[in-house]
Amino acid sequence: MKSTLLEAVYRRFSHVETEPLYCIATFVDPRYKDRFFTSPDNLKRAKDSLLEMVDEITNASSDPINEEPVRRLDKRFKKLDLDDSGELSVEEFMSLPELQQNPLVQRVIDIFDKDGNGEVDFSEFMEGVLQFSVKGTKEQRLRFAFRIYDLDNDGFISNGELFLTLKTMVGKNLEDVQLQQLVDKTILSADTDGDGRVSFQEFCQVVGGLDFHKNMVLDV
CATH class of the missing domain: 1.10.238 (Recoverin; domain 1)
Incomplete structure (x- = not known):
């Protein structure tokens, strides 16, 4: 059945x-x-x-x-x-x-x-x-991915925005404390200028070399 x-x-x-x-x-x-x-x-x-x-x-x-x-x-x-x-x-x-x-x-x-x-x-x-x-260009696809996390469209990914977006993705699979620890580590690693947030340039430095944008062009 x-x-x-x-x-x-x-x-x-x-x-x-x-x-x-x-x-x-x-x-x-x-x-x-x-x-x-x-x-x-x-x-x-x-x-x-x-x-x-x-x-x-x-x-x-x-x-x-x-x-x-x-x-x-x-x-x-x-x-x-x-x-x-x-x-x-x-x-x-x-x-x-x-x-x-x-x-x-x-x-x-x-x-x-x-x-x-x-x-x-x-x-x-x-x-x-x-x-x-x-x-479409690599930059266009990277900007699209960046905007997924940039909830208020101010050109930066804040700690809170990254938390909310990842929370949407993982749901209840991670406790909030665990997720916040992951977010804090990610921001600390990506934030090269020390302003507490991630710019598009910093985002590209982290993910630009991973070639994940090729998945967004459907492997063509």
Whole structure:
């Protein structure tokens, strides 16, 4: 009975793994990266789907006459736009079951939301996705990762911001005292100028050589 139930759940929700937002949120989450997929085939299809969409956006932007890719992208966008408002609310993003389980989805939405109105329109969505294309630069992807932790967008990661972000990731797997010790050690190690916070330059010095940004370009 258990196996039957698991098969039924898989059939019902397996398509979610090809949704671009699920792919993005999963790849930028350091706990999952490209491992949070049920099979190698689903992982490959998810990557191919997102890359295909990015290529379509790139081609459409460089060829104003070619409007068909834009129509296809708009159709995909509208699958999430449940109320046909032309903007995606947090609730609409969270209507995808698998996205509800990813703790970084809210941060990804906040970063996509350039005008800060609480919703993501088509252009914001496309601009956000383009950062993960092969045409995106290493700096763009590092800045995106940095902004995951920079909650107040002041250009620095404070001790409190790092704690809150990591708390979102680890949940109850670490006691607050243990997590705070980890945060304190991380800040102390990364903070080369001694101001008690981590700048983008300091962040790059710590993670820039790890090549983790290559995971954010979907290994292409």
